[in-house]
Amino acid sequence: MNAFEVPEVDYDQYTNRQLAAVPLAVLALAILILVGWSLFVSGSVAAPGAPVTPGIDFTGxxxxxxxxxxxxxxxxxxxxxxxxxxxxxxxxxxxxxxxxxxxxxxxxxxxxxxxxxxxxxxxxxxxxxxxxxxSATFGGDNQTTAVVGVLIAFAGMSAIVFALFRSFVPSIAVVVSAFSDIVIPLAAMNVLGIELSLGTVAALLMLIGYSVDSDILLNNHILRRSGSFYESVHRAMETGVTMTLTSLSAMAVMAVVASFFNIQLMASIGTVLVIGLAADLMNTYMLNLSLLRWYKFEGVNR
Known part of the structure; x- marks a missing residue:
């Protein structure tokens, strides 16, 4: 059985703007979906509703x-x-x-x-x-706890990243990528009709961990390891892409099997993780990488 090999990408043929354009466009579309859902589906312009349809765990x-x-x-x-x-x-x-x-x-x-x-x-x-x-009270408590949990996880992640790199551009690259990894699956949940439940909130928290792991891996190889920029990128990709694709494949199998047996919660969790991990690949090796390349070759000297 042949081992999986990550192909070496020729990043020289793409400018930083070209690399960042696709993930930023997808992020903008996801934000538009969430805003539109809040204004025109779950609420109104005068009284905006939830950006994602809450399930019975939150509404009661x-x-x-x-x-x-x-x-x-x-x-x-x-x-x-x-x-x-x-x-x-x-x-x-x-x-x-x-x-x-x-x-x-x-x-x-x-x-x-x-x-x-x-x-x-x-x-x-x-x-x-x-x-x-x-009960509605218990559902409201669940909603508050879930939102606070996601905010604390994101704030903690941001603080650790800034403490590790102590530089604005590499740190903000990780934070923006992690933010996009959460927003894109949320928008996809609306499109696919997946309700926000305690299970899908857990999946979003897992995505924060996955995102930080792959982004810090890339940042660490580029900023702290020896070798040229593109050698460091390829070394990071050999580990990061393999790790993410393995997790993505496992979650895809779980989603398919759970859908076949009509286990709705597990199917929803698997689907959210598959979309989030695919977004993480895009954000890490296009958006994050473009910011790091700008920082490495242009930003540091300014």
């Missing part, structure tokens, strides 16, 4: 697990309150309760009247396996 609501022969559309028609999502559960889950022409579904509502929803499900001859609810 009720969740029923039912077994029925109805389709997804027919299930929604049986309730006075329209479900926010109807998701078929894993095929093998609770297999002993599922008949040959029946399927198991997880039905979520932005309603806290769980008892009424249970009664409506049973009146429609659905077999009710379980029910649960999340």
């Amino acid at each position: 609501g009720s969740e029923l697990t039912v077994v029925t022969s109805m389709s997804k559309a027919e299930i929604g028609d049986e309730f006075d309150t329209e479900p926010i999502s109807v998701q078929q559960a894993a095929e093998n889950a609770e297999a002993e309760t599922v008949g040959p022409n029946e399927n198991q579904y997880i039905v979520r509502f932005q309603s806290f009247d769980t008892e009424s929803l249970r009664d409506q499900a049973q009146s429609a001859d659905m077999q009710l396996l379980s029910s649960s609810s999340t």
